[in-house]
Amino acid sequence: MDIALQERLHLALTAQRRAFDAERMPSEAVRRDRLQRLLGMTRQHSEALAAAMAQDFGHRARQESLLADLFTVESAARHALKRLRRWMKPRRVETPLHFLPGRNVLMRQPLGVVGIVAPWNYPYYLAMAPAVAALAAGNRVLIKPSELTPATSALMARLVGECFAPEEMQVITGDAEVGKAFTQLPFDHLFFTGSTPVGRIVAQAAAKNLVPVTLELGGKSPAIVDRSADLALTASRLAFGKLFNAGQTCVAPDYLLVPRELAEPLTERLLAEMRRMYPRIAGNPDYTAIISPRHHARLQGLVDDAAQRGARVLKSHVDHPDDRRMVPTLLLDVPADAIVMQEEIFGPLLPVVPYDQLDDALAQVNRGDRPLALYWFGQDGAMRDRVMRETHAGGVTVNDCLWHLGQEEQPFGGVGASGMGAYHGEWGFRTFSKEKPLFIQSRFAGTRLFQPPYGATFEKLLGLLKRIT
Numbered sequence: 365m366d367i368a369l370q371e372r373l374h375l376a377l378t379a380q381r382r383a384f385d386a387e388r389m390p391s392e393a394v395r396r397d398r399l400q401r402l403l404g405m406t407r408q409h410s411e412a413l414a415a416a417m418a419q420d421f422g423h424r425a426r427q428e429s430l431l432a433d434l435f436t437v438e439s440a441a442r443h444a445l446k447r448l449r450r451w452m453k454p455r456r457v458e459t460p461l462h463f464l465p466g467r468n469v470l471m472r473q474p475l476g477v478v479g480i481v482a483p484w485n486y487p488y489y490l491a492m493a494p495a496v497a498a499l500a501a502g503n504r505v506l507i508k509p510s511e512l513t514p515a516t517s518a519l520m521a522r523l524v525g526e527c528f529a530p531e532e533m534q535v536i537t538g539d540a541e542v543g544k545a546f547t548q549l550p551f552d553h554l555f556f557t558g559s560t561p562v563g564r565i566v567a568q569a570a571a572k573n574l575v576p577v578t579l580e581l582g583g584k585s586p587a588i589v590d591r592s593a594d595l596a597l598t599a600s601r602l603a604f605g606k607l608f609n610a611g612q613t614c615v616a617p618d619y620l621l622v623p624r625e626l627a628e629p630l631t632e633r634l635l636a637e638m639r640r641m642y643p644r645i646a647g648n649p650d651y652t653a654i655i656s657p658r659h660h661a662r663l664q665g666l667v668d669d670a671a672q673r674g675a676r677v678l679k680s681h682v683d684h685p686d687d688r689r690m691v692p693t694l695l696l697d698v699p700a701d702a703i704v705m706q707e708e709i710f711g712p713l714l715p716v717v718p719y720d721q722l723d724d725a726l727a728q729v730n731r732g733d734r735p736l737a738l739y740w741f742g743q744d745g746a747m748r749d750r751v752m753r754e755t756h757a758g759g760v761t762v763n764d765c766l767w768h769l770g771q772e773e774q775p776f777g778g779v780g781a782s783g784m785g786a787y788h789g790e791w792g793f794r795t796f797s798k799e800k801p802l803f804i805q806s807r808f809a810g811t812r813l814f815q816p817p818y819g820a821t822f823e824k825l826l827g828l829l830k831r832i833t
Contacts, residue, residue, distance in 0.1 A: 497792025590742025605765020
């Protein structure tokens with residue numbers, strides 16, 4: 365590792381740790397001030413940040429940046445500000461009879477210095493939403509944004525530097541080597557959003573210092589269509605969920621499971637909805653480009669591989685973009701060994717997989733790793749409940765896509781290969797806090813009866829407790 369880089373990172377961490385050591389339990393007023401500065405920074409510079417993201421992507425729909433990257437951070441900060449006092453307050457918890465009149469209290473204490481590694485697909489939101497939770501919990505924050513969004517990363521670094529002292533929150537930019545070194549720092553907690561393969565590497569790096577991690581990963585998130593589904597509504601909402609940010613979303617539907625007799629009708633409706641939402645692809649300001657030529661080539665390779673294996677390739681449009689915008693594509697009759705059925709897609713491609721009975725669809729889902737998201741479309745409550753019981757996923761939206769991600773009153777996180785830990789709202793506050801149990805003993809404690817010398821009194825009391833507790 366480069367010595368200068370290592371020294372730079374350790375200096376940043378040391379400055380924050382010293383500042384935390386001088387203020388181990390920031391007051392509500394201090395935390396509120398930091399959240400308000402983050403909120404004000406986001407509001408004041410939203411258009412500049414949206415423009416930076418458009419520059420990084422080659423083109424990104426301004427409205428998608430304003431909604432998914434900026435409004436979401438504002439919403440998270442407002443949510444935290446409204447509830448901060450309640451979250452910070454020590455909570456009384458039940459005390460067993462034999463420990464009365466002592467009492468149990470749960471105290472939430474900040475961990476210290478939190479490291480956040482953010483990806484490129486939602487570069488502001490996935491850096492600042494965890495930062496909201498970490499600051500609310502009273503921590504110091506170091507952020508490493510993606511090298512694939514250099515304009516956004518540089519702007520974030522400048523804005524954070526203007527609004528926060530470096531010992532409060534700091535953005536550290538750099539290439540993949542910087543990111544690798546960043547994950548090896550002895551943080552008090554490391555928060556990573558990215559792919560499952562990289563998540564495994566991050567977890568191994570953090571383990572060397574026994575740093576606890578939250579991993580927000582991904583995987584192949586299925587959408588299951590029931591025979592009771594409204595096809596028109598389903599097609600509209602699937603098209604939106606698949607094509608928002610051109611499919612470069614960790615919770616985008618990755619493949620579609622549909623009853624065999626509905627596969628063709630739903631496919632036609634999906635293509636029609638894609639054309640309705642995006643009358644053209646080339647030059648369309650509402651349609652986002654693929655982040656880089658390398659990622660575009662990878663997606664095209666997935667299509668080519670599926671076609672060579674006999675899949676039908678149905679494109680929504682006949683125009684040919686001259687930039688990195690990619691025509692939405694449905695893939696039918698895709699063999700199970702096609703690469704597109706093995707890897708997370710992260711683009712505007714959607715395999716349509718027919719099934720005969722629900723058992724077949726459930727078996728398909730459960731054969732793979734547990735996904736970050738699952739979507740179910742239908743009106744049959746019994747079928748919905750069965751799918752919920754018999755599958756695992758990080759989160760679920762019923763009769764729509766993506767929107768469970770925006771719920772601040774619900775935890776967001778993966779399960780199994782799609783991640784570990786959760787955040788959003790109070791769940792994020794808890795992730796970045798140590799919930800420290802306190803037992804406060806009374807002066808008149810009956811526990812003295814359990815002290816030696818032992819005898820008949822001890823035996824009688826222990827027997828009584830076994831009967832009443």
